[in-house]
Amino acid sequence: MGRNDRDGIRRRASPAGPGEVDLGRPNPARMYDYYLGGVHNFAVDREAADKVLAILPETRTFALQNRAFLRRVVRCLVTELGIRQFLDLGSGIPTVGSVHEIAQAGHAECRVVYVDHEPVAVAHSRKLLEGNDNAAVIHADVRDSDLVLSHPDTLRLLDFTRPVAVLMLQVLPFVPDSDDPAGIVAAYRSACVPDSCLALAHSLTPEYWPGSVGEAIELYRGSTHPLHLRTPEQVEALFDGYELVEPGVVFTAAWRPDRPVSQEEAIGSRAVAGLGRLPVPAGPAW
Structure with a gap:
């Protein structure tokens, strides 16, 4: 059975109503799954992703480095900072090495709530989490913090x-300025107590990408969620209210790498990432 045949089966099996899978336009979450070598995507997603890869082959490396950052930052949160609770916003389609697998390998009592509005991501996450009482997935838009919380x-x-760790890895590039990404971060921050954390990764503006990046951005304009890239300074500003954990906001590949990385490899991330921690308020001075 070919991929198009499988798409036909998935199409007929798609749920009806507001949560119906949009097969008329590519979806960035499903395209990302394709970049990672996953199978939870449709022909429309593969066609768009292949066009992006033809223009920017680095996109696959970008996706893999983002996934590697996820593994490193979750391990840091569990083993170094003692975090046992995770809220993964815009969690996407699950692959091997999801947050609950990494966190629970470090400490069996870790609890994880995934949030995504892409029906395919939610359906596969629910299947993956069957029998795991310490993890769940919510079908919701991360911008609706009241619903999520x-x-x-x-x-x-x-x-x-x-303390809770809020993860926002490559979700804010799909949130326009008009939807106030800083306000979204602040809404979740305000729900958290001191020592809670924010892990955030964000794609960078065109000057950090090679070649015809404008053409790739234009391809995403035809997807369900167009891209909104930001500078390192704009990304760092999203950590307002947090104390940055070393090494701060840096290229994704350079954030506590498992092995030494060159400057060229770091820049090749085409994204920056960081980890912030909510400070404990200072006591009164006597």
């Missing part, structure tokens, strides 16, 4: 009187 699965798994 009040959802029964969030309330069941996460105790916001204790």
Whole structure:
């Protein structure tokens, strides 16, 4: 059976209603899955992704480095900072090495709530999480913080009187300035207590990409979620209210790498990432 045949089966099996899979336009989450070598994507996604890769072959490296940052930062949160609760916003389609697998390998009691509005991502996440009582996935838009924070699965798994790690890895590039990405970060920050953390990764503006990056950006304009790239300074500003953990906001590949990386390899990330921690308020001076 070919891929197009499988698409036909998926198309007929798609849920009806507001959560129906949009097969008329490529979806960035499914394109990202394709970049990573996943199979949870459709012909429309593969066609668009192949066009991007023809223009910018570095896109696949970018996706792999972002995934590697996820592994490193979750390990850091569990083993170094003692975090046991995770809220993964814009979690995407699950692959090997998802947050709950990394976190629970470090400490079995870690709890994870995934949030995504892409029906394919949610469906496959639910299948992956069957039998795991310490992880759940919510079908919601990360911009709707009230819904996410009040959802029964969030309330069941996460105790916001204790530190929580909020993960926003490559989700804000799909949030336009008009939707106030800083305000979205602030809404989740305000729900968290001191020692809670924010891990964030974000694609950079065209001057950090080689070749005809404008053509690739234009391809995303035809997707369900166009790209909104930002400078390193704009990304660092999203950590307002947090204390940055060393080494700060740096190229993704250079954030606590497992091995030495060259400057060229670091720049090849085409994105920056960082980890922030909410400070404990200073006590009164006597």
